[in-house]
Amino acid sequence: MAEVSLHAITRRFGPTEVLRGIDLEIADGSFTVIVGPSGCGKSTLLRILAGLDAPTSGSLHIAGRDVTGLEPAERRIAMVFQNYSLYPHMSVRENMAFPLRSLRMGRAERAAAIDRAADILRIGDLLDRKPAHLSGGQRQRVAIGRAIVREPSVFLFDEPLSNLDAALRGQMRVELAELHRQLGTTMVYVTHDQVEAMTMAERIVVLNGGRVEQVGAPMDLYRSPATRFVAGFIGQPPMNLLQATVVRADVAHVVAMIGANQHIEAAVDGRGLAPGEAISIGVRPDDLAVVAQGGIPVRLSVLERLGPQTVVHARTEGGAALSAVVAGDTELAPGDRVGLFAPADRVHVFASSGQALPRPPRPAL
């Protein structure tokens, strides 16, 4: 019942165009994460969805209704802010009652709605506290509580977890995902943290410089980034990206040179490329294997031992930084010279425009 669709939305602040024509369909009941670097226009987009800001041009429909000119309150949306924006002088209960009062809901009805929301979020015993006496995670939950009491048809989240510490962030991610399953309401979630995008989203919208770079399911973006930007942005540790020049290219292969005389092969459709052309080569750290012989020769600089896996940071002879993920612990030490090898079907190639080259067409047997 509450799909959201944006048509050619632009937003200008004075001379700068912050959103440059956004077309987007958000399915009813989906969990969509809008991700992108700081300043790319995520918040602006979300605020336009909320009605806190209006687009310079373009139109916006929620549940089939044109809401472009409507007040936030008329859109049946709720929003959770990065810093929670709980009303500091009101108790948790009053915070949650605030939107209900606007709806002129009766006292008993209000109490019931609050209890229901408190139940879902397990904050029943906090109802009489002021926000100042809550921990970060509790505040987060209350902010969500304030959003859900109104039973909106779309939830908007603007980096709701970025003020929490790592452990809590991990925990709240899971809780939010569970909440979405429970409520089934459309959720639009803005973050600059690709880990959040990857772990929570059903669909990710990657925004860059006011434009949509790619839309897709998390693993699709991870495996098949459409552009160099998406490739570098999605995945932690980030994809290794190297400058290279084309040596050979055909419909199923590209061989490129990185650094002096070091070749690397990628299984992509290289038909658009000419030898000598400048391209970028991308390899995910977990697609790089540490090998004693062969591969790209590197010298290890830093090892990050996380327990279940170790991230190996290294530099090529040319000085370029590369990282690889090794499962579990490792005997390797900084200063070691090893090779890093990537299978050709895991190597990505990006044209100088930034566009990814597609995998070769299935051989028509």
Place this chain on the structure above:
Amino acid sequence: MAEVSLHAITRRFGPTEVLRGIDLEIADGSFTVIVGPSGCGKSTLLRILAGLDAPTSGSLHIAGRDVTGLEPAERRIAMVFQNYSLYPHMSVRENMAFPLRSLRMGRAERAAAIDRAADILRIGDLLDRKPAHLSGGQRQRVAIGRAIVREPSVFLFDEPLSNLDAALRGQMRVELAELHRQLGTTMVYVTHDQVEAMTMAERIVVLNGGRVEQVGAPMDLYRSPATRFVAGFIGQPPMNLLQATVVRADVAHVVAMIGANQHIEAAVDGRGLAPGEAISIGVRPDDLAVVAQGGIPVRLSVLERLGPQTVVHARTEGGAALSAVVAGDTELAPGDRVGLFAPADRVHVFASSGQALPRPPRPAL
């Protein structure tokens, strides 16, 4: 030349004892991370090291010299604060010159020191900006620059990365580790983020409630946590901890019951335990395998797909939360019923006191 040693340091604020007797030896040139939950006294300890605060009792030596009563400036230390504490009215250059002026260094010498530091940290082109016009990561670097110009013999860091976003935090972790390699100076680093502790430390000091819980290399703490607290604190996703009762225990095995009729076996020296005793069972998510048959039966709730690995969150029939790490992507979906299996030599057992039970003694062949 600059080892740090603390003897029986205590600190009381009014009635509350924040540090309860800390003995610690920090080796010259080492990178030591002090980690612990919020409020455990980490900052207090670091401030005592810096001379910003004085211990209620105990003594402190740096490079063999008793510095307990000395002013911060007399200790040859430098400190980087969580919120950077850059002088907001001074340019980057002036910020870095500030400590040098205290040393009555000449103009030319000062300029040289600043250029050197700026070089190391790649902030040469920021020197004339004010802190307000720097991004978070740049500020962080300037704060470090201000610390290194003085060539202190000990660096103190108080959660220097916690104000940065995830991607930047990852990047700065590596940079700091590289900086340590480059300078070789003793570094004491305080954080509540165990990922930072794991990835950066040569030695980790786990602090809890004003006491040292465990000191050791990161992987030692990861593999052999001395207490239930350390076990739960170190590792991301955190170790699964379950309430259990002892069924059988001997020198090499403990069999315990978790939930109704569900048994689990651990290869530990269970000689101190009596059947029926309450214990905690701990299993790291990456030590749990998802199996179709056997293991602990669970129902999957949330899947976090990170790319190289997927974190599977599940609930047992008794309602306890368990998580497991699966390499790469997976076909599993929320709602699936599977089993989770842990090999006995990866299962940890904690007595009700919180102490870990040791692995069984090597059989004397």
Place this chain on the structure above:
Amino acid sequence: MSEIRSTRAPGPRGRVPISDNDHAPARPRSQSRWKTWGPALLFLLPAIVGLLVFRLIPIGWAFALSFTNWRIFNDIEWVGLANYAHILTSPVSREVLGNTLWFTAMYVPGVMVVSVTLAVLLNNSLRSSAFFRGAFFLPYITATVAVTLAWRWIFSTRFGLLNHLLAQVDIDRIAWLADPAWALPAVAIVSVWKDAGFYMILLIAGLQTIDPGVYEAARIDGARAFRRFYAITLPLLSRSLFFVLILALVRSTQTFEITYALTNGGPNRASTTLAFYIYQNAFVHFEMGYASALAYVLCFVIGLITLLNFHLRRRWVHE
């Protein structure tokens, strides 16, 4: 909408142009403009009415009067610029103007130094600080006339407390209130005494917005107390200092109650400042036209000084 923006939006606060055209979203014009402007206008209505009726009307009226020789109980006679011309040529008004500048030169630095010192000394968590703040604020709230009488007693030449104390260190009696060299300084002393507590409160408030971490960083960096004060505190307090400076400047040109009760402008005009002279002309001699002209000269002087300060502001105030 322009000022309602994300806290993370970059750019110095308050610099965003107010004109709506720049970034206001394209909305159906007339209707939604009034939707935003209407409430704003209602909110401002009391202030606008007050400004018009109780400020601008009397001010405009007084300005018109400055071109007359109105003596309140007389008929009004238009005299053109005669009042202004007289002010510029009369030796008395030159003397009074000189006194005003001299008073400002004593009062403003004096009150700033004292209030900054007090603020710095009291910007801590000592339990006794609240008491001292109260004690230092007390002069600001005690009735000027009554307390100035106490000061007359302190300044008394022969039987005064101050000269008595000075005698202990072998300093000769000073006729504080009757010596042309000392009368204005005496007025300045009492004025500083009376106002310092108020500015102190403003400055403590300013100090409390300084991140204490900066001081810790400075200690680590080896800066001793004095250097921390002039290299950290002063620059970081500069916004407050500027605010206090403007307040003090305006006040220095407007104090007359203390002069009235302490020296009556004497001896022989030595402590007559412009504000007191305006008061004399307005309410003793009832030369309302002349007093109004004097007031506008005063406004001009204050305005000039204030503009100059705003001009110099960039040099020493750190945003």
Place this chain on the structure above:
Amino acid sequence: MSDTLRRAPALIALYVVLLAYACVTLMPFAWMLITSFKESRDVFRLPPSFVPTLLYGPDPLANYTEVLTQHDFLLYFRNSFFVSTMAALGQVATCALAGYAFARMELPGKNAIFALILATAFVPTEVTIIPEFLLMRQLGWIDSFLPLIVPSFLVGSFGTFMLREYFASLPAEYGEAARIDGAGPWRIFWRIYLPLARPALISIFVIAFINNWDELLRPLLYLNSPELRTVPLGLMRFVGEFEAEWTLLMAGSVASTLPLILIYVLGQKYVLQGFAGGGVKG
């Protein structure tokens, strides 16, 4: 500062300075207090004496009882209290509305209005008071509290400035959250921002109350009826044609300062916060 404070000698030096200056600030007040406990003829004894002679007599509070009972001072206190409270409340209300609008609402030309409000504070009262008087007469407000209350009710430069800064320093997100929650401009102001500005509102109330309490010129010009007299007018009764009744004047002054001290002590905590959040920034 804490490092200096850790050392005993520095702490002692600090206290010496503070106590010395406290003597300077308290001395004149102490003199007022002592004089208020003297008999008239002891006031100008030579050499001056610190002995509050009345305290040794049968009726130590003689001056105070005379002031309070024989001179209708209780009435004056009531009047002053009413006038100061109303004027201060009004000022808080207007400044809050205007400061909020200046900080958070959109209106063409609002900055010009703001500048005008600030600039008009620079014009000395002495010259505008007579035109103001003629204006009040036109309004028919002479011999009522209206001229004392309404103008400060409607304009307060300092307060408007401070509240503008204060409201600007509060996060815009509260208002946005409230808009999403369906609140209109008034409700956002009334239920969200106004309660949050409490420290600033209290500090403006305190300052406005003090200023109005001390006001002499306006009551003098506007009030005729004895039953409308305010405390400063009442005090002026002790300043006679040839003589001042010093002891009564001092007793009255001390008594009239007490409410201000009380207001300050009650508001002290907020005054600092209010200024810190408002115009005054480090």
Place this chain on the structure above:
Amino acid sequence: QETTLTYMLWSTDQAEIEAGAIAAFEAANPGVTVEVQAMPPSDYWPRVSALAASGDLPDVMAMSSGFVQEWAAAGNLMDLAPLIGDTSLEGYFESAVEIGQIDGAQVAFPQNWVAPVLYYNRTAFDAAGLEYPDADWTWDDFRTAAEALTIDADGDGTPEQYGYWVYGRYAQTDPWVFRNGGRFVNEDGTALEINDEAVNALAFLASIVDDGFAPRPLELEGIRQQDVFGMGLAAMWVDGSWNIDNNRALIGDSFEWGIAQVPMGPDATPETAVAYAWADMLAVTTDSAQTDLAWALVQHLTGPTLTAADFTGGKVPAWSATAMSEEWLGRGQQPDNMELILEIGAQPLYTGFTPNWSAWRGYAAAGSGGLNGELDEVFNGRKSLEDALAAATAYGNDILSR
């Protein structure tokens, strides 16, 4: 029918004193209520000025000799002559009534009058073996007495008792000037023209100070000037007779004192040596709509209604019968020669008031400036008399010419 008369005066004490008389007036005129407003002089004048500006002056207002000319010139004061008609004014001091006449119009009517006198400390005179001052005293006699009365018993260079006490105020210096035939202003009061007799009188006073027989005013700064004599710091003093009350309160019975006329100057003849006195008056304003009733009130408050007890200190009732009553003469109190003031009032009077007198003479809140301020400079030894008078003349003429 009911009417209200408004009446304003500059002394709250006086208002209390008159309360009875007012009540009597109301009783005698049924339906009339008198609304009284009193305030100190510093507040009174701004207040009535504002009322004048708005045309709201009270029916009856207290009027000072110093301001009467300006107020009359501005047309605020009603000419009482038509109201007086043939009513006999015989009971009043004639010269006091004349002070309220300007250009033939009776714009104000006296309630009381005052004159400066020479106060002297009889106990000190006795101790020094001096004769008390009398009508034949010359300035030389005065100087001799001042010298003899200046006593520095402990020899620290600062006399504990001075012979005399003076500063630049009109009531302290101008009696000497006028008693020497001196004048500050020209005939019609349009310009300052300080004549030689005036200069000589002021030079004489300055020499008393310079010779150390009177303290420099700056020495005694911080002590109220009217307390100096009463505190025993000076044995002689010239000031208005209104100070008698203050002296009584301050001196009690700590010493004996008396009053005398200010000695006649060497340059004067009995014709030119005028007495200096002025009156506190009541005026009916031109804003009054009930002038008959107002005049009735003025008559009531200036005539025999008020008793001697209603006049503080040396204020002389304008109704001469009251003044000459035993009660006013205050038998049994110090000074024992109050009739001296009445003698002064019988002499030809001169006030020297002009429009803007307060500004050029230096009066009230402008008291530190004008001639007053310049003379203080002279007495403080910081300026020559010549320079001071030149400056005062320039300043005064600037004011009078505007």
